[in-house]
Amino acid sequence: MDQPETPVVAQFFLDPYARPGQKQQGSLVEAVVSRSRVLRTAKAPVQLPVFSIVLNQTPPVGDTPSLMTFTDLALLFGCVGIGLRIALTSAEYTAASGMEGIEMDALAVPVAMMKRFCYHNGTYIPLQSTN
Numbered sequence: 552m553d554q555p556e557t558p559v560v561a562q563f564f565l566d567p568y569a570r571p572g573q574k575q576q577g578s579l580v581e582a583v584v585s586r587s588r589v590l591r592t593a594k595a596p597v598q599l600p601v602f603s604i605v606l607n608q609t610p611p612v613g614d615t616p617s618l619m620t621f622t623d624l625a626l627l628f629g630c631v632g633i634g635l636r637i638a639l640t641s642a643e644y645t646a647a648s649g650m651e652g653i654e655m656d657a658l659a660v661p662v663a664m665m666k667r668f669c670y671h672n673g674t675y676i677p678l679q680s681t682n
Contacts, residue, residue, distance in 0.1 A: 561586075561638030564603040568610035568617065578626055579605040580633040588643035602637040604630045624678065625669045632665030633658070
């Protein structure tokens with residue numbers, strides 16, 4: 552991942568596990584910092600986007616791992632789709648590069664695209680713990 556010739560295009564934070572009383576139920580993908588040329592620095596010509604994916608998976612307990620249902624996996628892939636939309640935008644102004652800068656029906660495209668991977672055996676089967 553730390554290849555000198557490979558540019559960083561975005562960063563993300565993943566919080567996968569439920570913490571009752573500390574987190575709301577459900578999942579959330581949020582742009583923490585949007586891509587922006589206005590907020591550039593001397594070191595970076597463009598402020599890179601940062602997004603968070605917050606899930607509520609059952610945490611591992613002792614030697615028992617945290618396992619995902621197919622629905623959980625589809626939700627994770629959908630969240631990654633939203634994150635990719637945030638990360639890969641080429642808009643250089645915060646108002647256009649965030650979630651507000653795109654029509655709601657277009658927001659569903661990367662979500663649907665990523666969820667389709669869950670139905671592809673080449674993707675799904677290697678992720679199974681029963682292999």
